[in-house]
Amino acid sequence: MYRIKDFFRRETVFSISFLLAVVSAFLIHPDRVYLSYPDYRTLSLLFCLMIIVAGFQDLGVFASLGHILLKRVKTSVSLSLALGFLCFFCSMVITNDVTLITFVPFTIMVCRMTGQEKNALKWVVLETIAANLGSMATPIGNPQNLYLYSAFEMTSGQFVKAVLPYAALALILLAAVLLTGKKEKLTAETVKEKADGYRENFAVKLAVFAALLILCLLVVFRVLPYLPVLLCVILATWAADRKLFGRVDYFLLFTFICFFVFIGNVKRLPEVSALLASLVGGRELWAGVLASQVISNVPAAILLSGFSEDIPALLTGVNLGGLGTLIASLASLISFKLFAVQYPDERGRFMKVFTVWNLVFLGILAAAAAFLVG
Numbered sequence: 001m002y003r004i005k006d007f008f009r010r011e012t013v014f015s016i017s018f019l020l021a022v023v024s025a026f027l028i029h030p031d032r033v034y035l036s037y038p039d040y041r042t043l044s045l046l047f048c049l050m051i052i053v054a055g056f057q058d059l060g061v062f063a064s065l066g067h068i069l070l071k072r073v074k075t076s077v078s079l080s081l082a083l084g085f086l087c088f089f090c091s092m093v094i095t096n097d098v099t100l101i102t103f104v105p106f107t108i109m110v111c112r113m114t115g116q117e118k119n120a121l122k123w124v125v126l127e128t129i130a131a132n133l134g135s136m137a138t139p140i141g142n143p144q145n146l147y148l149y150s151a152f153e154m155t156s157g158q159f160v161k162a163v164l165p166y167a168a169l170a171l172i173l174l175a176a177v178l179l180t181g182k183k184e185k186l187t188a189e190t191v192k193e194k195a196d197g198y199r200e201n202f203a204v205k206l207a208v209f210a211a212l213l214i215l216c217l218l219v220v221f222r223v224l225p226y227l228p229v230l231l232c233v234i235l236a237t238w239a240a241d242r243k244l245f246g247r248v249d250y251f252l253l254f255t256f257i258c259f260f261v262f263i264g265n266v267k268r269l270p271e272v273s274a275l276l277a278s279l280v281g282g283r284e285l286w287a288g289v290l291a292s293q294v295i296s297n298v299p300a301a302i303l304l305s306g307f308s309e310d311i312p313a314l315l316t317g318v319n320l321g322g323l324g325t326l327i328a329s330l331a332s333l334i335s336f337k338l339f340a341v342q343y344p345d346e347r348g349r350f351m352k353v354f355t356v357w358n359l360v361f362l363g364i365l366a367a368a369a370a371f372l373v374g
Contacts, residue, residue: 020259025261038257055244080178092135097334100131127335170365263305
């Protein structure tokens with residue numbers, strides 16, 4: 001029983017999606033139509049990108065980038081700006097969750113090195129906001145972007161209009177908040193570059209994963225078909241570093257599949273489908289924001305997309321909806337867990353600071369969305 005409870009706690013979203021899929025299967029019995037439910041292109045891209053990012057992470061690319069950029073900072077304000085911008089821009093390529101897994105422990109270490117441990121909590125909270133908002137700027141920045149952009153064949157113009165105004169405003173807000181911090185000289189002379197040690201065939205592996213990332217981007221922008229690239233990623237990873245297959249978040253992939261099954265079955269129930277479509281239709285922006293607060297923005301995107309006529313508005317809603325509650329974006333839970341391990345007595349304070357800053361950013365960005373979208 002303890003193992004079941006522990007699993008549900010660790011994989012809450014997957015567990016809920018699985019239950020929804022099972023319940024819907026009693027209403028619509030499994031048949032051949034089930035095979036048409038999943039968006040195989042999105043699932044393949046997610047799988048490939050997770051492996052590629054894991055490869056870069058294993059090579060220490062992101063941590064080295066952080067150390068290089070931080071070598072010359074002299075004050076607490078410049079340090080906070082560097083850390084915040086690192087998370088904002090890195091999340092555009094390596095996703096918000098990987099960004100936080102990489103840079104939250106790095107931030108805590110740097111704060112201890114430079115005598116800024118008192119700022120660790122606030123900076124981690126702002127880094128979390130930065131990663132969640134920076135990731136909205138590209139189709140590969142987070143799973144909901146990849147899914148909506150890929151599955152509904154959004155144009156580049158639609159995507160840019162739906163996310164970039166808010167990403168730009170978020171960057172200005174982030175810079176303003178970080179610049180208003182108390183300016184102090186760092187106690188350490190500099191942030192030394194970390195020596196990660198020699199990695200066998202580093203240059204070769206770096207070139208391989210860079211090439212694979214380019215191939216995936218060509219699939220995202222519909223230049224190449226996904227199946228040959230999927231096969232290429234599998235074979236190249238097997239040859240370069242097969243242990244990376246164990247670093248894939250398979251439960252995220254299964255969560256997508258379960259929601260695809262649930263939505264596919266609900267669509268075959270005319271009365272229920274019509275009701276949900278009437279509730280979501282024309283309200284995609286606010287439905288995305290509110291649903292994300294309860295079930296997080298990735299499941300909200302998958303669920304609401306099945307009953308939406310305005311995908312760009314939904315894209316805006318679920319991206320802004322990543323702000324707010326701790327579960328609004330699953331990446332935020334990563335920051336909380338990593339911080340709580342180092343400062344277990346600060347969990348309550350983290351929640352308060354996190355909620356306040358998230359509501360501030362959400363309020364300003366939602367007001368901007370209300371003005372731009374109407």
